[in-house]
Amino acid sequence: MFTVYFLFQAGILFRADGLPQAFAIAQKMYIPAASKLVVDSFLASCLPLALSLYWGFLIIKGLFEKSDNKYAQSIVQWWLHSAPAQTVAYLSIAIVILGFAPMQVAPFIYFQF
Amino acid sequence: MLFNSFTYLVFLPIVVLLYWLLPERFRTTLLLVASYIFYMNWMPAYGLLILALTLVNYAIGIAIDKHREKSKTLLTVGLVFNLGCLCFFKYANFLADSVVQSVNWITHSTGAQSATLQSPALKIILPLGISFFTFEFIHYITDIYRGHKPVKNIRDFALFAAFFPSQIAGPIKRFQDFVHQLEEKIVFKFQNFSDGLFLIFQGLFKKIVLGDNLGAVVNTGFSHIDKLGMLDAWIAVAGFTFQIFFDFAGYTDIGRGSALLFGYKVPENFNLPFLAANLTDFWRRWHMSLSTWLRDYLFIPLGGSRGGAWKVRRNVFITMVLGGLWHGAAWHYVIWGAFHGMGLVLSKEWHDLVTKFRPLHACAHIRSGTAPG
Numbered sequence: 300m301f302t303v304y305f306l307f308q309a310g311i312l313f314r315a316d317g318l319p320q321a322f323a324i325a326q327k328m329y330i331p332a333a334s335k336l337v338v339d340s341f342l343a344s345c346l347p348l349a350l351s352l353y354w355g356f357l358i359i360k361g362l363f364e365k366s367d368n369k370y371a372q373s374i375v376q377w378w379l380h381s382a383p384a385q386t387v388a389y390l391s392i393a394i395v396i397l398g399f400a401p402m403q404v405a406p407f408i409y410f411q412f
Numbered sequence: 413m414l415f416n417s418f419t420y421l422v423f424l425p426i427v428v429l430l431y432w433l434l435p436e437r438f439r440t441t442l443l444l445v446a447s448y449i450f451y452m453n454w455m456p457a458y459g460l461l462i463l464a465l466t467l468v469n470y471a472i473g474i475a476i477d478k479h480r481e482k483s484k485t486l487l488t489v490g491l492v493f494n495l496g497c498l499c500f501f502k503y504a505n506f507l508a509d510s511v512v513q514s515v516n517w518i519t520h521s522t523g524a525q526s527a528t529l530q531s532p533a534l535k536i537i538l539p540l541g542i543s544f545f546t547f548e549f550i551h552y553i554t555d556i557y558r559g560h561k562p563v564k565n566i567r568d569f570a571l572f573a574a575f576f577p578s579q580i581a582g583p584i585k586r587f588q589d590f591v592h593q594l595e596e597k598i599v600f601k602f603q604n605f606s607d608g609l610f611l612i613f614q615g616l617f618k619k620i621v622l623g624d625n626l627g628a629v630v631n632t633g634f635s636h637i638d639k640l641g642m643l644d645a646w647i648a649v650a651g652f653t654f655q656i657f658f659d660f661a662g663y664t665d666i667g668r669g670s671a672l673l674f675g676y677k678v679p680e681n682f683n684l685p686f687l688a689a690n691l692t693d694f695w696r697r698w699h700m701s702l703s704t705w706l707r708d709y710l711f712i713p714l715g716g717s718r719g720g721a722w723k724v725r726r727n728v729f730i731t732m733v734l735g736g737l738w739h740g741a742a743w744h745y746v747i748w749g750a751f752h753g754m755g756l757v758l759s760k761e762w763h764d765l766v767t768k769f770r771p772l773h774a775c776a777h778i779r780s781g782t783a784p785g
Contacts, residue, residue, distance in 0.1 A: 302688055303653075305755055307646075310653040312748040313739070314634060321744060323637045327645035334641025337633040337648050344629060349621045385606055392613045399621040401628055404416055407581060407619070408659045 345399045352395075413453045415666040416619055423450065428673045432600055440594060443571055443674065450576035451540070458539040461497075466573045468493060469549040473562035473569075476553065483557050490553040498546045504536055506741030541580040543738055545573055547705055552587050554709055563587060568594045575678075577670040581663055583679045583701035590678070598675035608672030615665030623658035626651045657685065660699070691752070691759040706735050725760065729753035 308325070315321035341347075363371050378384060413419050427446045431439055452459035472490040476483045499507075512530070552572075556562050563569040572590050633640060633648025640648065664681040671678045679701050688694035695703050714727040729750070736749015 302691055302694055303686060305691060306653050306686075306694070307649050309748055309751050309755070310656070311649055312744050312751055313656070314630070314652045315744055316634075317742075318744055318747070320634070320637065324634065324640070324645055324649065327637060327640045328642065328649060330642060332641040334643035334645075334647075336636055336639050336641070337629060337644035337651075338641075340629050340632045341647055341651070344625050345621070346625050346629065349625065353617070353622060379603070379606065382602070385609065389609055389613050392617065396613075396616050396620050399625070401620075401624045403624075404620060405624050405627055406414055407416075407663045408656055 349399050413450050415663060415670075416616065419453070424670060424673070431674055436597070439598070439674075440567055440571055443576075444567060444574065447571065447574040447576040447579060451574065451579060454540055455537065461539055461542075462545065462574055463570075465494070465497065465545070465549060466570050469553060469573075470563070470566055470569050472553050473556045476556045477562045487553055487557040491550060494546050494549050494553075498542060501536055501539055501542055503741045510743075544582045544584055545579065547584050547702075547709075548573060548587070550709060551584070551705060555587070560588065563591050575671070575676075577667040577676075578678045581660070581667075582699075583664060583667070583681045584705050585678055585701070590676070593676050601675070604672050604675055608669040611665045611669030611672065613669075615662040615667075615669060617662070618658040618665060619662030623655050623662055626655035626658065630655055657682070690763070691755045692763075695752075695756070702735070702738075706731050710734060725757045728756050728760070732756060 311321045311325050312318075315324065363375055366372070413423060423446075427442070431442055434442055448459050448463075451462060469490065472486055472493075476486045476490075479486065552563075563572065568591050569587075571594065572585065572587050575585070575590070578585055630648050630651045633644055633651070661682045668678050668680070681700050681702075683697040683700065685694055685698040688697050711727055711731045714730060715723055716727060717724050730753075732753030733746060733749045736745045736747070736752070739745045739748070
């Protein structure tokens with residue numbers, strides 16, 4: 300937990316336009332005040348659903364990879380060798396991506412480096 | 413050309429199709445041409461830059477291997493050339509601004525001058541990916557200096573430098589791993605193709621759905637700081653940490669997936685970094701190709717873990733500060749690097765302390781759910 304907390308603090312320095320902005324937002328994290336702007340923006344976005352989908356996918360993938368169950372293994376083998384199943388799955392994912400994509404697609408952050 | 417652009421959506425299937433249709437002897441050339449088209453699509457003139465850097469580093473690599481007695485001088489020339497290019501394109505504006513600001517601050521605080529100097533407007537556009545391919549070149553000439561054999565085939569070396577799936581933002585490749593793959597016979601495997609597509613779609617989901625949507629939320633927070641409540645600030649800050657992960661991990665997945673479509677493997681960059689036990693462990697899992705580069709070509713040459721505790725901590729701190737500066741030409745990146753350097757030093761101190769006091773050590777492991785060593 301402390302590592303993640305440290306990363307959040309370091310992230311402020313990385314994201315801020317300069318030190319004054321970094322200090323201003325760091326200060327806001329420790330002064331109790333009613334929250335609305337970002338909370339509403341987060342809840343109104345597709346993020347709660349998209350993050351749930353992603354974590355659900357990671358859990359299922361992990362379970363299948365670790366499972367010794369022969370039915371699970373046969374599903375994995377079927378998936379790995381079935382071009383039609385993969386085509387359908389990837390087309391579905393493409394539709395999900397297009398559906399959840401924000402209006403403005405941003406360039407990759409690391410492109411600036 | 414961006415991985416998440418329509419142009420790339422057209423470009424990649426064409427190159428993949430041509431690659432597998434062409435006879436094997438033409439495939440490397442096709443990838444090289446495609447990589448230059450990919451790069452020059454953004455700014456054609458900078459194709460010459462990557463070409464010039466490739467030719468110079470290729471020549472230096474050969475020269476170091478041929479004239480071992482002068483290898484140190486040749487390595488120095490190579491390092492100065494590569495770092496000089498990086499500094500010119502990336503840090504010239506930053507250096508000029510910093511010097512002008514310092515002069516203004518000194519003259520104003522001493523009252524020697526009332527007029528304020530203006531920063532010179534150097535119109536230098538940062539070439540995409542220069543930080544990444546410069547580090548690959550430095551790795552190459554340093555490894556040749558350390559005794560590795562140089563790449564003889566200039567086409568293979570040029571592809572190592574320009575390979576489009578990893579050209580703009582890594583992962584930072586090692587020539588031994590990459591050129592070795594070029595020398596092997598690549599055959600079409602459905603498994604590679606399937607894994608590649610999986611990585612590409614996973615990367616697109618991470619970048620577009622998670623990263624970009626998080627970016628919108630984070631931008632709302634960072635552009636209205638005065639209106640933020642406590643929870644708003646926490647969500648904006650936490651959101652950015654995850655945004656940069658999804659953005660960069662998404663890029664890496666698309667790059668690795670694209671490379672697999674041609675049958676090539678490029679290194680992984682992330683290994684569940686947010687599950688790290690501590691900060692040292694985090695840097696073993698986050699941007700791994702950069703972390704290992706910094707370890708091999710900066711931390712170890714500085715002295716690494718040799719010498720006393722003070723020297724080791726100093727080396728860690730310097731490595732992280734320079735790592736911060738590598739990320740961007742601005743003071744907040746330097747401070748970000750220093751913050752991580754300080755964190756790593758304190759993390760090491762804490763580890764030493766808990767190791768010294770065994771009962772406390774066992775307690776720490778019970779809390780983290782691991783067995784004490």
